[in-house]
Amino acid sequence: MSRLTWRDLISEAISGIGSRPARTALTIAGIVMGIGTLVTTLGVSATAGNQIAGRFDAATATEVTVHVPRPSDPDTPPAVRWTATDDVARLNGVTAVAAYSRSQEGKDLPVRANAVKDPTRILDRLLPVVGSTPTLLDAARTTMGAGRFFDTGHVERRDRVAVLGAEAAAQLGLTRIDNQPAVLVDGKPYTVIGVLGTVGRADQQVLANAVILPWTAADDGLHLGPVTTVAITTVLGGATLIAEQAPRALAPNDPAGLQVDAPPDPATLRTGVAQDVSGLLLILGLVSLIVGALGIANVTLVTVMERTAEIGLRRALGARRHHIAAQFLLESVVIGLLGGIIGASTGILAVVTISVARQWTPVVDATLTAGSPLVGAVVGLLAGLYPSIRAARMQPVDALRGPG
Incomplete structure:
Protein backbone atom coordinates (compact mmCIF):
# COMPACT_ATOMS: atom_id res chain seq x y z
CA MET A 1 0.00 0.00 0.00
CA SER A 2 1.31 3.41 -0.98
CA ARG A 3 1.85 5.76 1.92
CA LEU A 4 2.86 9.42 2.20
CA THR A 5 3.99 10.48 5.66
CA TRP A 6 3.54 14.03 6.98
CA ARG A 7 7.30 14.51 6.86
CA ASP A 8 7.38 13.55 3.18
CA LEU A 9 4.32 15.69 2.45
CA ILE A 10 5.81 18.78 4.09
CA SER A 11 9.15 18.16 2.39
CA GLU A 12 7.50 17.91 -1.05
CA ALA A 13 5.39 21.03 -0.43
CA ILE A 14 8.40 23.11 0.65
CA SER A 15 10.39 21.80 -2.31
CA GLY A 16 7.60 22.77 -4.68
CA ILE A 17 7.31 26.26 -3.18
CA GLY A 18 11.05 26.83 -3.20
CA SER A 19 11.52 25.70 -6.79
CA ARG A 20 9.99 28.96 -8.07
CA PRO A 21 10.94 31.62 -5.48
CA ALA A 22 10.05 34.67 -7.58
CA ARG A 23 6.56 33.41 -8.38
CA THR A 24 6.05 32.32 -4.78
CA ALA A 25 7.12 35.73 -3.47
CA LEU A 26 4.67 37.53 -5.78
CA THR A 27 1.89 35.18 -4.72
CA ILE A 28 2.63 35.76 -1.04
CA ALA A 29 2.61 39.51 -1.70
CA GLY A 30 -1.07 39.29 -2.65
CA ILE A 31 -1.97 37.77 0.72
CA VAL A 32 0.34 40.22 2.50
CA MET A 33 -1.57 43.10 0.92
CA GLY A 34 -4.93 41.67 1.93
CA ILE A 35 -4.03 40.77 5.52
CA GLY A 36 -1.93 43.90 5.98
CA THR A 37 -4.75 46.11 4.73
CA LEU A 38 -7.23 44.45 7.07
CA VAL A 39 -5.00 44.84 10.12
CA THR A 40 -4.08 48.41 9.19
CA THR A 41 -7.68 49.38 8.48
CA LEU A 42 -9.10 48.04 11.72
CA GLY A 43 -6.13 49.27 13.75
CA VAL A 44 -6.21 52.80 12.36
CA SER A 45 -10.00 53.02 12.73
CA ALA A 46 -9.82 51.90 16.35
CA THR A 47 -6.94 54.29 17.01
CA ALA A 48 -8.77 57.20 15.36
CA GLY A 49 -11.96 56.41 17.26
CA ASN A 50 -10.05 56.35 20.52
CA GLN A 51 -8.29 59.61 19.70
CA ILE A 52 -11.47 61.44 18.68
CA ALA A 53 -13.30 60.18 21.74
CA GLY A 54 -10.36 61.25 23.92
CA ARG A 55 -10.50 64.78 22.55
CA PHE A 56 -14.27 64.79 22.98
CA ASP A 57 -13.82 63.65 26.60
CA ALA A 58 -11.51 66.55 27.38
CA ALA A 59 -13.82 69.22 25.98
CA THR A 60 -17.50 68.88 25.13
CA ALA A 61 -18.02 65.85 27.38
CA THR A 62 -17.96 68.29 30.32
CA GLU A 63 -20.42 70.86 28.93
CA VAL A 64 -24.11 71.03 29.80
CA THR A 65 -26.50 73.77 28.70
CA VAL A 66 -29.99 74.33 30.12
CA HIS A 67 -32.45 76.39 28.08
CA VAL A 68 -35.24 78.14 29.99
CA LEU A 258 -36.44 73.03 30.98
CA GLN A 259 -34.55 71.81 27.91
CA VAL A 260 -31.16 70.27 28.61
CA ASP A 261 -28.38 69.86 26.04
CA ALA A 262 -25.91 67.22 27.24
CA PRO A 263 -23.09 65.48 25.36
CA PRO A 264 -23.55 61.86 24.27
CA ASP A 265 -21.83 59.10 26.17
CA PRO A 266 -18.09 59.05 25.23
CA ALA A 267 -18.08 55.25 25.00
CA THR A 268 -20.92 55.38 22.48
CA LEU A 269 -19.07 58.00 20.47
CA ARG A 270 -15.87 55.94 20.45
CA THR A 271 -17.72 52.86 19.23
CA GLY A 272 -19.61 54.81 16.60
CA VAL A 273 -16.51 56.45 15.17
CA ALA A 274 -14.60 53.17 15.07
CA GLN A 275 -17.50 51.42 13.34
CA ASP A 276 -17.98 54.18 10.79
CA VAL A 277 -14.30 54.27 9.83
CA SER A 278 -14.05 50.49 9.78
CA GLY A 279 -17.14 50.16 7.61
CA LEU A 280 -15.73 52.53 5.01
CA LEU A 281 -12.26 51.00 4.85
CA LEU A 282 -12.95 47.32 5.53
CA ILE A 283 -14.12 46.81 1.94
CA LEU A 284 -10.65 47.76 0.71
CA GLY A 285 -9.05 45.07 2.87
CA LEU A 286 -11.55 42.42 1.76
CA VAL A 287 -11.02 43.25 -1.91
CA SER A 288 -7.25 42.99 -1.45
CA LEU A 289 -7.69 39.66 0.29
CA ILE A 290 -9.87 38.32 -2.52
CA VAL A 291 -7.29 39.45 -5.07
CA GLY A 292 -4.63 37.61 -3.08
CA ALA A 293 -6.77 34.44 -2.99
CA LEU A 294 -7.31 34.59 -6.75
CA GLY A 295 -3.57 35.00 -7.18
CA ILE A 296 -2.90 31.84 -5.16
CA ALA A 297 -5.52 29.90 -7.12
CA ASN A 298 -4.11 31.08 -10.45
CA VAL A 299 -0.48 30.36 -9.55
CA THR A 300 -1.33 26.94 -8.12
CA LEU A 301 -3.32 26.04 -11.23
CA VAL A 302 -0.43 27.14 -13.48
CA THR A 303 1.94 25.10 -11.32
CA VAL A 304 -0.27 22.03 -11.74
CA MET A 305 -0.21 22.48 -15.51
CA GLU A 306 3.57 22.84 -15.53
CA ARG A 307 4.12 19.77 -13.34
CA THR A 308 1.86 17.32 -15.13
CA ALA A 309 4.80 15.08 -15.96
CA GLU A 310 5.83 15.00 -12.31
CA ILE A 311 2.24 14.20 -11.30
CA GLY A 312 2.07 11.39 -13.86
CA LEU A 313 5.36 9.92 -12.66
CA ARG A 314 4.26 10.02 -9.02
CA ARG A 315 0.94 8.37 -9.90
CA ALA A 316 2.78 5.70 -11.92
CA LEU A 317 5.02 4.98 -8.94
CA GLY A 318 1.97 4.41 -6.70
CA ALA A 319 0.98 7.79 -5.34
CA ARG A 320 -2.75 8.02 -4.80
CA ARG A 321 -5.06 10.86 -5.73
CA HIS A 322 -5.34 12.18 -2.18
CA HIS A 323 -1.53 12.25 -1.95
CA ILE A 324 -1.34 14.52 -5.00
CA ALA A 325 -4.22 16.69 -3.75
CA ALA A 326 -2.67 17.00 -0.29
CA GLN A 327 0.70 18.07 -1.72
CA PHE A 328 -0.70 20.95 -3.79
CA LEU A 329 -3.20 21.91 -1.11
CA LEU A 330 -0.44 22.12 1.50
CA GLU A 331 1.61 24.33 -0.82
CA SER A 332 -1.34 26.76 -1.05
CA VAL A 333 -1.86 26.69 2.73
CA VAL A 334 1.83 27.40 3.40
CA ILE A 335 1.77 30.34 0.97
CA GLY A 336 -1.36 31.72 2.66
CA LEU A 337 0.15 31.18 6.13
CA LEU A 338 3.33 33.03 5.22
CA GLY A 339 1.28 35.84 3.70
CA GLY A 340 -0.82 36.06 6.88
CA ILE A 341 2.23 36.28 9.15
CA ILE A 342 4.00 38.90 7.03
CA GLY A 343 0.75 40.81 6.43
CA ALA A 344 -0.10 40.98 10.14
CA SER A 345 3.41 42.21 10.94
CA THR A 346 3.19 44.81 8.18
CA GLY A 347 -0.23 45.96 9.40
CA ILE A 348 0.95 46.38 13.00
CA LEU A 349 4.01 48.31 11.82
CA ALA A 350 1.78 50.58 9.70
CA VAL A 351 -0.59 51.29 12.63
CA VAL A 352 2.30 52.11 14.96
CA THR A 353 3.97 54.33 12.34
CA ILE A 354 0.77 56.27 11.65
CA SER A 355 0.08 56.65 15.37
CA VAL A 356 3.58 57.89 16.13
CA ALA A 357 3.42 60.36 13.25
CA ARG A 358 0.08 61.71 14.53
CA GLN A 359 1.11 61.48 18.20
CA TRP A 360 -1.74 59.05 18.90
CA THR A 361 -1.85 56.02 21.14
CA PRO A 362 -1.91 52.96 18.84
CA VAL A 363 -4.78 50.53 19.32
CA VAL A 364 -4.46 47.07 17.73
CA ASP A 365 -6.95 44.23 18.05
CA ALA A 366 -4.95 41.35 19.53
CA THR A 367 -7.50 38.77 18.36
CA LEU A 368 -7.31 39.93 14.74
CA THR A 369 -3.52 40.08 14.84
CA ALA A 370 -3.18 36.61 16.31
CA GLY A 371 -5.77 35.20 13.92
CA SER A 372 -4.31 36.74 10.77
CA PRO A 373 -1.96 33.79 10.02
CA LEU A 374 -4.94 31.46 10.41
CA VAL A 375 -6.99 33.64 8.05
CA GLY A 376 -4.17 33.52 5.52
CA ALA A 377 -3.97 29.74 5.81
CA VAL A 378 -7.73 29.38 5.32
CA VAL A 379 -7.59 31.66 2.27
CA GLY A 380 -4.76 29.55 0.88
CA LEU A 381 -6.75 26.38 1.61
CA LEU A 382 -9.83 27.65 -0.23
CA ALA A 383 -7.77 29.01 -3.12
CA GLY A 384 -5.93 25.73 -3.58
CA LEU A 385 -8.96 23.43 -3.54
CA TYR A 386 -9.76 23.50 -7.24
CA PRO A 387 -6.16 23.22 -8.51
CA SER A 388 -5.40 20.37 -6.12
CA ILE A 389 -8.56 18.49 -7.09
CA ARG A 390 -7.72 18.96 -10.76
CA ALA A 391 -4.22 17.63 -10.16
CA ALA A 392 -5.60 14.61 -8.30
CA ARG A 393 -7.98 13.74 -11.14
CA MET A 394 -5.19 13.43 -13.71
CA GLN A 395 -4.72 9.95 -15.10
CA PRO A 396 -1.10 8.67 -14.99
CA VAL A 397 -0.97 8.04 -18.75
CA ASP A 398 -2.35 11.50 -19.66
CA ALA A 399 -0.12 13.20 -17.11
CA LEU A 400 3.02 11.48 -18.40
CA ARG A 401 2.35 12.91 -21.86
CA GLY A 402 2.88 16.42 -20.32
CA PRO A 403 0.93 19.56 -20.99
CA GLY A 404 1.35 19.30 -24.70
Missing part, protein backbone atom coordinates in the same frame (compact mmCIF):
# COMPACT_ATOMS: atom_id res chain seq x y z
CA PRO A 69 -38.40 79.07 28.07
CA ARG A 70 -39.49 82.68 28.20
CA PRO A 71 -42.72 83.23 30.18
CA SER A 72 -45.72 84.03 28.03
CA ASP A 73 -47.03 86.47 30.65
CA PRO A 74 -44.62 89.10 32.05
CA ASP A 75 -46.39 88.88 35.40
CA THR A 76 -45.70 85.12 35.66
CA PRO A 77 -43.00 84.25 38.21
CA PRO A 78 -39.72 83.27 36.47
CA ALA A 79 -39.11 79.57 35.94
CA VAL A 80 -35.52 79.92 37.18
CA ARG A 81 -34.33 82.41 39.78
CA TRP A 82 -30.99 84.16 39.30
CA THR A 83 -29.79 82.77 42.62
CA ALA A 84 -30.63 79.19 41.55
CA THR A 85 -27.14 78.88 40.07
CA ASP A 86 -25.85 78.60 43.65
CA ASP A 87 -27.86 75.39 44.06
CA VAL A 88 -26.37 73.98 40.87
CA ALA A 89 -22.85 74.96 41.94
CA ARG A 90 -23.25 72.80 45.04
CA LEU A 91 -23.86 69.65 42.97
CA ASN A 92 -20.97 67.22 43.09
CA GLY A 93 -19.05 67.38 39.81
CA VAL A 94 -19.91 70.95 38.79
CA THR A 95 -16.83 73.12 38.19
CA ALA A 96 -18.55 76.30 36.98
CA VAL A 97 -22.08 77.53 36.34
CA ALA A 98 -23.47 80.79 35.02
CA ALA A 99 -26.90 82.08 34.05
CA TYR A 100 -27.77 84.77 31.57
CA SER A 101 -30.64 86.30 29.67
CA ARG A 102 -30.25 87.69 26.20
CA SER A 103 -32.24 89.83 23.85
CA GLN A 104 -34.56 87.77 21.70
CA GLU A 105 -33.13 86.53 18.42
CA GLY A 106 -34.19 88.82 15.62
CA LYS A 107 -34.79 91.63 18.14
CA ASP A 108 -31.23 92.68 18.95
CA LEU A 109 -30.78 96.12 20.46
CA PRO A 110 -29.10 99.14 18.84
CA VAL A 111 -25.60 99.75 20.22
CA ARG A 112 -23.60 102.90 19.54
CA ALA A 113 -20.02 103.79 20.38
CA ASN A 114 -18.29 107.16 20.14
CA ALA A 115 -14.56 107.01 19.45
CA VAL A 116 -12.87 109.39 21.90
CA LYS A 117 -10.08 110.35 19.52
CA ASP A 118 -12.41 110.68 16.56
CA PRO A 119 -15.71 112.21 17.69
CA THR A 120 -17.00 112.29 14.13
CA ARG A 121 -16.92 108.51 13.90
CA ILE A 122 -20.17 107.02 15.15
CA LEU A 123 -20.87 103.37 14.71
CA ASP A 124 -24.33 101.94 15.17
CA ARG A 125 -24.89 98.21 15.26
CA LEU A 126 -27.71 95.86 16.14
CA LEU A 127 -26.07 93.41 18.55
CA PRO A 128 -27.26 90.73 20.95
CA VAL A 129 -27.28 91.99 24.52
CA VAL A 130 -26.70 89.61 27.43
CA GLY A 131 -27.42 90.12 31.11
CA SER A 132 -25.25 87.66 33.02
CA THR A 133 -24.04 86.48 36.38
CA PRO A 134 -20.36 87.25 37.11
CA THR A 135 -19.39 83.56 36.69
CA LEU A 136 -19.94 83.51 32.93
CA LEU A 137 -16.24 83.73 32.14
CA ASP A 138 -15.47 80.31 33.66
CA ALA A 139 -18.69 78.58 32.61
CA ALA A 140 -18.25 79.58 28.95
CA ARG A 141 -14.51 78.77 29.02
CA THR A 142 -13.75 82.29 27.91
CA THR A 143 -10.60 84.38 28.25
CA MET A 144 -10.22 88.14 28.53
CA GLY A 145 -8.54 89.91 25.65
CA ALA A 146 -8.37 93.20 27.50
CA GLY A 147 -9.54 94.66 30.80
CA ARG A 148 -11.58 92.58 33.23
CA PHE A 149 -14.95 90.94 33.68
CA PHE A 150 -17.48 92.38 36.09
CA ASP A 151 -17.74 90.84 39.56
CA THR A 152 -20.32 90.34 42.31
CA GLY A 153 -19.85 93.93 43.49
CA HIS A 154 -20.90 95.29 40.11
CA VAL A 155 -23.99 93.08 40.19
CA GLU A 156 -25.00 94.07 43.73
CA ARG A 157 -24.42 97.79 43.09
CA ARG A 158 -26.27 97.52 39.77
CA ASP A 159 -23.35 99.28 38.06
CA ARG A 160 -23.78 100.27 34.43
CA VAL A 161 -20.71 98.47 33.11
CA ALA A 162 -20.28 96.33 30.02
CA VAL A 163 -17.95 93.68 28.62
CA LEU A 164 -17.81 93.36 24.85
CA GLY A 165 -17.26 90.25 22.79
CA ALA A 166 -14.24 90.46 20.52
CA GLU A 167 -16.35 90.69 17.36
CA ALA A 168 -18.68 93.25 18.93
CA ALA A 169 -15.73 95.43 19.92
CA ALA A 170 -14.33 95.23 16.38
CA GLN A 171 -17.68 96.22 14.88
CA LEU A 172 -17.98 99.17 17.26
CA GLY A 173 -14.42 100.28 16.55
CA LEU A 174 -13.26 99.96 20.18
CA THR A 175 -9.61 98.93 20.15
CA ARG A 176 -8.64 100.08 23.66
CA ILE A 177 -10.40 100.42 27.01
CA ASP A 178 -7.82 102.23 29.14
CA ASN A 179 -9.69 105.48 28.45
CA GLN A 180 -12.94 103.92 29.78
CA PRO A 181 -15.03 104.23 26.61
CA ALA A 182 -18.80 104.03 26.84
CA VAL A 183 -21.38 102.35 24.66
CA LEU A 184 -24.99 103.35 24.32
CA VAL A 185 -27.28 100.33 24.41
CA ASP A 186 -30.76 101.30 23.30
CA GLY A 187 -29.82 104.84 24.22
CA LYS A 188 -28.54 104.04 27.72
CA PRO A 189 -24.82 104.49 28.53
CA TYR A 190 -22.60 101.70 29.88
CA THR A 191 -18.90 101.93 30.65
CA VAL A 192 -16.80 99.29 28.87
CA ILE A 193 -14.46 97.59 31.35
CA GLY A 194 -13.30 94.62 29.28
CA VAL A 195 -13.20 92.82 25.95
CA LEU A 196 -13.47 89.05 25.69
CA GLY A 197 -10.78 86.94 24.08
CA THR A 198 -11.48 83.46 22.80
CA VAL A 199 -14.81 81.83 23.65
CA GLY A 200 -13.93 78.20 24.33
CA ARG A 201 -17.39 76.62 24.20
CA ALA A 202 -18.82 76.01 20.76
CA ASP A 203 -22.38 76.44 22.03
CA GLN A 204 -21.63 79.89 23.51
CA GLN A 205 -20.18 81.61 20.45
CA VAL A 206 -22.97 84.20 20.61
CA LEU A 207 -20.94 85.87 23.37
CA ALA A 208 -18.22 86.82 20.89
CA ASN A 209 -20.64 89.18 19.17
CA ALA A 210 -22.54 90.36 22.24
CA VAL A 211 -22.61 93.19 24.73
CA ILE A 212 -22.51 91.55 28.17
CA LEU A 213 -23.92 93.42 31.18
CA PRO A 214 -24.44 92.54 34.84
CA TRP A 215 -27.90 91.00 34.97
CA THR A 216 -29.14 93.60 37.46
CA ALA A 217 -28.13 96.52 35.24
CA ALA A 218 -29.56 94.78 32.18
CA ASP A 219 -32.86 94.20 33.95
CA ASP A 220 -33.03 97.76 35.26
CA GLY A 221 -32.28 99.59 32.05
CA LEU A 222 -33.23 97.17 29.29
CA HIS A 223 -35.75 94.81 30.88
CA LEU A 224 -34.09 91.71 29.43
CA GLY A 225 -36.13 89.60 31.79
CA PRO A 226 -35.40 86.38 33.67
CA VAL A 227 -32.84 83.67 32.98
CA THR A 228 -32.96 82.15 29.50
CA THR A 229 -29.78 80.02 29.52
CA VAL A 230 -27.69 78.27 32.16
CA ALA A 231 -24.18 77.18 31.11
CA ILE A 232 -22.57 74.45 33.23
CA THR A 233 -19.15 72.82 33.09
CA THR A 234 -18.42 69.60 34.94
CA VAL A 235 -15.59 67.27 35.76
CA LEU A 236 -14.84 64.58 33.20
CA GLY A 237 -17.54 61.93 33.35
CA GLY A 238 -20.01 64.06 35.32
CA ALA A 239 -22.01 65.64 32.49
CA THR A 240 -24.62 62.89 32.25
CA LEU A 241 -25.45 62.97 35.96
CA ILE A 242 -25.44 66.77 36.14
CA ALA A 243 -27.74 66.93 33.11
CA GLU A 244 -30.28 64.94 35.15
CA GLN A 245 -29.84 66.86 38.40
CA ALA A 246 -29.54 70.44 37.12
CA PRO A 247 -33.22 70.91 36.10
CA ARG A 248 -34.37 69.86 39.58
CA ALA A 249 -31.93 72.27 41.20
CA LEU A 250 -32.92 75.14 38.91
CA ALA A 251 -36.68 74.64 38.82
CA PRO A 252 -37.82 72.23 41.56
CA ASN A 253 -41.50 72.85 40.77
CA ASP A 254 -41.26 72.19 37.05
CA PRO A 255 -37.95 70.56 36.00
CA ALA A 256 -39.58 69.03 32.92
CA GLY A 257 -40.17 72.50 31.52
